[in-house]
Amino acid sequence: MEKSGRLEVPVGIPGRGYSVWIGEGILDEAGAMVAEFAGVRGKCALVSDSNVMRIYGGRVRASLELAGFSVIAHEVPAGERSKSLQVVEGCIDAMVGAKLDRKSFVVALGGGVVGDLAGFVAAIYFRGIPFVQIPTTIVAQVDSAVGGKTGVNARGGKNLVGAFHQPKLVLADPATLGTLPEREFYEGFAEIVKHAVIRDASMLERIRPGARDGLSGLLAENVRIKAAIVAEDEKEEKDVRALLNFGHTVGHAIENASGYGEWFHGEAVSLGIVAALRLSRRYAGLPEVDEQRVTEILRSLQLPVRFPRSLSVEKILEAMKVDKKFSMGKMRFVLTPRLGEALVSGEVTESAVVEAIEELQE
Ligand SMILES: NC(=O)c1ccc[n+]([C@@H]2O[C@H](COP(=O)([O-])OP(=O)(O)OC[C@H]3O[C@@H](n4cnc5c(N)ncnc54)[C@H](O)[C@@H]3O)[C@@H](O)[C@H]2O)c1
Ligand SMILES: [Zn+2]
The missing domain is CATH 3.40.50.1970 (Rossmann fold)
Incomplete structure (x- = not known):
């Protein structure tokens, strides 16, 4: 309106x-x-x-x-x-x-x-x-x-x-x-890319790196996606709101593992998205071209897409265990089978997370 x-x-x-x-x-x-x-x-x-x-x-x-x-x-x-x-x-x-x-x-x-x-x-x-x-x-x-x-x-x-x-x-x-500032501006696009991946792949075409004007429409589209999900599942009691955690399981763990402030939220989420895309290929059949497409968009937004070796994989995993429970070595993880859709999988194993991060190291 x-x-x-x-x-x-x-x-x-x-x-x-x-x-x-x-x-x-x-x-x-x-x-x-x-x-x-x-x-x-x-x-x-x-x-x-x-x-x-x-x-x-x-x-x-x-x-x-x-x-x-x-x-x-x-x-x-x-x-x-x-x-x-x-x-x-x-x-x-x-x-x-x-x-x-x-x-x-x-x-x-x-x-x-x-x-x-x-x-x-x-x-x-x-x-x-x-x-x-x-x-x-x-x-x-x-x-x-x-x-x-x-x-x-x-x-x-x-x-x-x-x-x-x-x-x-x-x-x-x-x-x-x-x-x-530049870095704070770009970090915000990680959440926009997240919304596009889980709900509306066509939005990926409307992301224009660098443009600071005319953003109202794109912002409103994103608020509509978030609002619809929240209205459906305010307190994350179903799997719906959990879809918003796409990229955040690993993202939050990076923030925790490295001490607050070193990585901006959106930067950590960008790495989390890249890890979630890799796991989506393995567990949900996401085509490799789609993984590459989203990775390139994140890169064009000056967001990190490779894990620095200084970031310890063990520490990330340890931090993940604080807010996610593994049961019999498996955890609940948000994946995308194809761009614009997401699901919660219970199949992702601890060792698969480690492998994905190692493959994505610099
Ligand atoms: N509640 C939720 O559902 C939810 C969702 C996503 C993120 N978060 C949280 O949000 C936090 C990250 O938020 P953020 O990325 O906005 O960081 P932030 O609030 O730290 O802002 C980033 C920096 O930009 C500065 N700043 C803010 N607006 C400015 C402006 N218009 N002009 C100049 N400088 C400005 C701030 O002073 C700060 O230094 C994290 O703690 C994250 O956990 C919460
Ligand atoms: Zn976030």
């Missing part, structure tokens, strides 16, 4: 539905849109990181204040390390200090780190207060801001502590992508 140049994508979760609005300049309308669509009043905590607060915090704050909200801004350091319980506590202290109560709400302004962190704070503050997502990276606009998975990392692993908490509204302004 389109309203004055904005695209609206509804997320049809029964009882908890909301819309994702995508449009250039939407950032300056945040206050009015929150007032119209989020069903909230009063005070809010505007949570952002040190980069994004500096660039966009003032505009969002002004827009919220103009609409009559009272805003306390809370800044956290940029980077994956802010997804920690310590930073959660800092947010909560600031909110208690500013007397935010159960009628207050949270606005998450930033990438996936801020969205996951601030969403989790909203999920547990007074046992849950409303929140609004204003994603400013591709990862966040096509993926993390939609679907209600919130949480932080713990010593034992990534996203170990979290909650399902759906936002009341998501406002994605593609103009914000213009200020993303």
Whole structure:
């Protein structure tokens, strides 16, 4: 649906539905849109990181204040390390200090780190207060801001502590992508390639490396895919939402094994996708040309497609075992039999994962 140049994508979760609005300049309308669509009043905590607060915090704050909200801004350091319980506590202290109560709400302004962190704070503050997502990276606009998975990392692993908490509204302004550094811009395409592989192979043709303009349509297509999957299986109780983990079993393990921050999420996922493609050939009959095609697209997006030898295969495997259970040497793994389709297989063995990674080493 389109309203004055904005695209609206509804997320049809029964009882908890909301819309994702995508449009250039939407950032300056945040206050009015929150007032119209989020069903909230009063005070809010505007949570952002040190980069994004500096660039966009003032505009969002002004827009919220103009609409009559009272805003306390809370800044956290940029980077994956802010997804920690310590930073959660800092947010909560600031909110208690500013007397935010159960009628207050949270606005998450930033990438996936801020969205996951601030969403989790909203999920547990007074046992849950409303929140609004204003994603400013591709990862966040096509993926993390939609679907209600919130949480932080713990010593034992990534996203170990979290909650399902759906936002009341998501406002994605593609103009914000213009200020993303090169590496942060490209990492986001890993999630777009993932969506294409599991649901819509034709989208692979619409990825244009480097173009920062005219992305609204592509972003909306991705949000539609994510929204449809989430609406069907909000809490990952069936195999449907699990398909979104394509490339993430190995991806998360790389992030865990190498310490947070060294690999960007999208870069680790790119390697995870390449490993999943190789395993898809072996277990699901994916044609070699399709593996090559997707690998070339990832490469054209400046994403890694070969495992550096410095990344220990044993460590990756060890990290995989933290969030995936092997039963009798086999694990559940998302595979693609042909581009545009995915399935969960229970056949993948530990040694096949090791072999795939070794074949894909530099
Ligand atoms: N909840 C979910 O369903 C879900 C899905 C995918 C990813 N994630 C999580 O998202 C996180 C990764 O998110 P990310 O890739 O957005 O990283 P990020 O939030 O760390 O942002 C990347 C970098 O870009 C900067 N930045 C953000 N927007 C900017 C802008 N418009 N201009 C200039 N700089 C900007 C940030 O300050 C940061 O330094 C991971 O923790 C991952 O686990 C969650
Ligand atoms: Zn991801």
